[in-house]
Amino acid sequence: ADPEPVQDFCVAAVTNGSADHPSYPGFPCKPASAVVSDDFFFAGLAKSGAAEAAESPFGSSVTPGNVAAFPGLNTLGVSINRVDLAPGGVNPLHSHPRAAELVHVVAGQMLVGFVSTAGTFYSKVVREGESFVIPRGLVHFQFNTGKEAARAVTVFNSQLPGVVLAAPSLFGADPEIPDAVLAKSFQVDGEIIKLLKSKFRN
Template sequence: MATSIIHLFVTTLLVAAHTAFAESNMLQDFCVADLKGEKVNGYPCKDPAQVTPEDFYYTGLANGASTTNTTLGSAVTSGNVEKIPGLNTLGVSMSRVDYAPGGLNPPHLHPRASEAIFVLEGRLFVGFLTTTGKLISRHINKGDVFVFPRALLHFQQNPNNAPASVLAAFDSQNSGAQGVGPTLFGANPPIPDDLLAKAFYLEPQEVQKVKGKFPAKK
């Protein structure tokens, strides 16, 4: 009798787990983000009665951003859930990246998304690094697509004398971005100099010099 009860209990748990997994997708048409609500792994849903077409509309990627005053000659314009509330729970977003001649989008990673870029204009040198340190790279031209796998370090460089631009698509409503330099040398509180010096085979004064280029994040 006890064995039968245990079997019934285990079976019930397995069915419940399967049902929960099967219904992990949205059970409503949309969940427009309430950007003023408390954020816990995403935004709460806006009252459907207050949803408007503007929640699903954005013009920010239509025109290139200025790269004149940027340090590395590149500018990223995001089209994520914070710009398009209708993206909430949909698992997609876009960005535009503009590059001055010689501009660089330096090595960085997106912890929550893979990325595909489509070249709008110009020619770029792009690549990513595998976890074994292999560089996968090539030059891409207008109309080409290149893919960067989730959470792998990657970059884009414009080695030419003309501007370039791309549209980037992500399989996350907010992909996140973590740059190598700012993360390591601009950490708050700071990573100890001796640790960084040992990790990168630098002298302590060299670490301080690099940190000076990356103000600590607040």
């Protein structure tokens, strides 16, 4: 989904681990003469997120491998994450505005699902060695249906897919969305909105 590159590579000169970028389609390039093999290498996904997943209230941990973490991806239109799920854990409902997502399960099993613009829910229990694809922009999740920790590698056709977390974007926005807007939108009373805000606003 990213623009086509106009040269072999454009290793980002500086990202400071941040998705804030000064120019479109990406970051300024480091001089080609300064580019080394390590610029095309990323070890960030070697580290297990299993302990973090076990401690998180959602039972999940996502380690991003987008251009902010891996500057060599700049202008290449691809990125990769690691998703660790404790038993019963969920990578909660979210969407990526700029990329389709290929979910490849490397350990355990998980229910992976998304909802189309027609409101149809598509899902599948995906096991080690199997893959499932999430179309661009659609709300999706992964939920560990096994007894053991589960792990997936997710691959995106964008160097910076972006993520919109469903619950935090509605109930944790800063400044907050007025209760009246949320109550009317969800057809519930204000107390329910206050309860949800208490979970997602800090």
